[in-house]
Amino acid sequence: MKRLIREPLVHFLLLGALLFGWSAWQGGGTAGSNRIVVTPGVVEYLAAGFHRTWHRAPSDIELKGLIDEHVKEEIAAREAMAMGLDRDDIVIKRRLRQKLEFLLVDEAAATPPTDAELKAWLHKHPESFRVEPQLAFRQVLLRPESRGASMPADATKLLARLRAAGPEVATQDLGDASMLPPETPLQPLREVANSFGQDFADALMKIAPGQWSGPVESSFGVHLVFVRESTKGAAADLAKVRPLVEREVLAERRKAEMQALYERLLAKYSIRIDLPVAPIAPAVPAAETDARGAP
Numbered sequence: 001m002k003r004l005i006r007e008p009l010v011h012f013l014l015l016g017a018l019l020f021g022w023s024a025w026q027g028g029g030t031a032g033s034n035r036i037v038v039t040p041g042v043v044e045y046l047a048a049g050f051h052r053t054w055h056r057a058p059s060d061i062e063l064k065g066l067i068d069e070h071v072k073e074e075i076a077a078r079e080a081m082a083m084g085l086d087r088d089d090i091v092i093k094r095r096l097r098q099k100l101e102f103l104l105v106d107e108a109a110a111t112p113p114t115d116a117e118l119k120a121w122l123h124k125h126p127e128s129f130r131v132e133p134q135l136a137f138r139q140v141l142l143r144p145e146s147r148g149a150s151m152p153a154d155a156t157k158l159l160a161r162l163r164a165a166g167p168e169v170a171t172q173d174l175g176d177a178s179m180l181p182p183e184t185p186l187q188p189l190r191e192v193a194n195s196f197g198q199d200f201a202d203a204l205m206k207i208a209p210g211q212w213s214g215p216v217e218s219s220f221g222v223h224l225v226f227v228r229e230s231t232k233g234a235a236a237d238l239a240k241v242r243p244l245v246e247r248e249v250l251a252e253r254r255k256a257e258m259q260a261l262y263e264r265l266l267a268k269y270s271i272r273i274d275l276p277v278a279p280i281a282p283a284v285p286a287a288e289t290d291a292r293g294a295p
Contacts, residue, residue: 036074038067046070101258113249118238121249129236129244135204136186136228138167140175143221147176151222155215159224162212167226178220186229196220205230 046066050058193201200218207213215222
């Protein structure tokens with residue numbers, strides 16, 4: 001009995017019965033019925049929708065227009081269903097599926113995930129919210145095409161000059177002109193790699209902060225660098241990413257609940273699939289169809 005009470009399908013049937021009773025009590029009627037009752041609750045709902053859109057209450061004339069449109073919509077829906085227009089309509093089927101899944105699987109989020117569940121998810125997906133390595137640095141560029149054979153000697157002399165001057169030395173008149181930023185604030189390693197190349201970024205992570213170093217090569221030339229700060233990557237702290245991890249855990253719950261639901265429901269049906277005898281012809285692109293006149 002307890003297992004039956006916890007069964008989502010039972011919840012759905014009970015909820016459906018309640019909704020049906022509510023609809024009948026509200027005067028909603030059913031397809032084929034010629035009785036339409038617009039209750040005070042429906043009028044209030046229409047007026048509230050108008051207020052959300054226009055930020056004011058509807059006038060008497062506007063409210064009558066809303067009610068008239070509601071009645072027309074109800075009549076059209078009933079007549080269409082009586083004519084069977086809702087059958088084999090892919091849009092309606094998808095909407096009904098969405099409603100069914102929403103009603104049956106929403107209980108997956110009813111119980112918040114425990115700390116143990118969240119930690120287990122983080123352990124299983126370590127890269128999802130991992131804290132990236134970061135770098136902050138200054139750099140002076142020397143171009144091989146400008147320096148030629150004197151490049152190694154120029155780099156050595158300039159590095160000694162920079163070390164003697166200290167970390168805050170003005171560098172705008174040193175090195176060769178480029179569009180690269182002379183100062184890069186603390187940012188993820190991937191962003192440094194996007195600007196300077198992955199090899200350059202990886203090389204800077206190996207340099208101890210606090211002094212001018214180099215040369216470090218990139219596709220732009222060689223750089224003399226002062227690493228201000230570097231932080232290594234680390235596993236995410238659950239306290240900082242808890243809402244994001246909860247969202248992922250609940251999404252996995254819903255997916256599992258949905259799969260289990262359809263496995264239970266499939267047991268009620270006999271499925272037969274009749275494949276076409278002839279091979280299915282591939283679709284012809286529109287451009288080819290236009291060029292040949294016909295597929």
